[in-house]
Amino acid sequence: MSEKSADNCIFCKIAKGEIPSHKVYEGENFLAFLDINPQSPGHTLVIPKKHYRWVWDVSADRKISPNIADYFELVHKIANAQRKAFGVEMIISRIVGEEVPHAHVWLVPDPKILADKKDFEGNAKKIRDCLE
Numbered sequence: 001m002s003e004k005s006a007d008n009c010i011f012c013k014i015a016k017g018e019i020p021s022h023k024v025y026e027g028e029n030f031l032a033f034l035d036i037n038p039q040s041p042g043h044t045l046v047i048p049k050k051h052y053r054w055v056w057d058v059s060a061d062r063k064i065s066p067n068i069a070d071y072f073e074l075v076h077k078i079a080n081a082q083r084k085a086f087g088v089e090m091i092i093s094r095i096v097g098e099e100v101p102h103a104h105v106w107l108v109p110d111p112k113i114l115a116d117k118k119d120f121e122g123n124a125k126k127i128r129d130c131l132e
Contacts, residue, residue, distance in 0.1 A: 006051035011102035015049040022120040024081075024127045029066035030074050034120050035106070039092075041115040042082050042123045044107045046075050052103040055095050075105050077131060082109045085126035 006012050013019045014033065021033035024044050035043040048066045052058050058068045079091040086109045094106040115123070 005053075005101065009051055009100070009102050011045075011047050011100055011104065012051050015047065022124040024124050025074065025078060025131060027074070030071060032074070032078050034124055038117040039108050040111040041113050041117040041119065042086055042109045042127055043117070044078055044082065044127065046071070046078060046105045046107065048103055053101055054097055055103040055105060058103060071105075075107065078127065079107050081127050081130040081132070082107060084130040085123075086110070086113050086115070088113060 010019065014021045015031050021031075023031065023033050025032040025046075029049055030046065031049055032044050032046045035045055048058055048071060050066060055068075055071070058066060058071055060068050062069055075093070079093065082091050083089065088110040090110040092106070092108040092111075094108070095104075096106075097104060117123070
């Protein structure tokens with residue numbers, strides 16, 4: 001991936017703090033934040049902070065950081081926090097990557113939740129409070 005592509009990437013700008021977001025989790029290698037156009041309350045995007053075009057470009061080698069195992073351990077942790085936060089069983093997960101050319105996983109709590117999907121601060125806090 002060219003450096004120019006990463007410079008123009010909206011998710012790279014969010015990871016660098018150049019564009020504000022409603023963070024659910026932030027660590028050294030990964031960031032999870034609420035989607036600005038949520039399909040349901042708590043719709044979260046999980047990204048590596050380093051620019052990768054596709055999720056499958058993240059290394060499988062556990063000696064390399066970030067790696068795909070750590071990535072999906074975080075996805076698992078956030079999905080379980082969403083289940084607890086919103087009292088649902090179903091979390092829809094999607095790995096497509098067509099709309100933004102940066103590796104990302106969508107985690108969408110059951111769309112039948114009766115809550116305000118635009119309550120970004122409240123929904124982010126609910127998830128953060130349930131992270132273990």
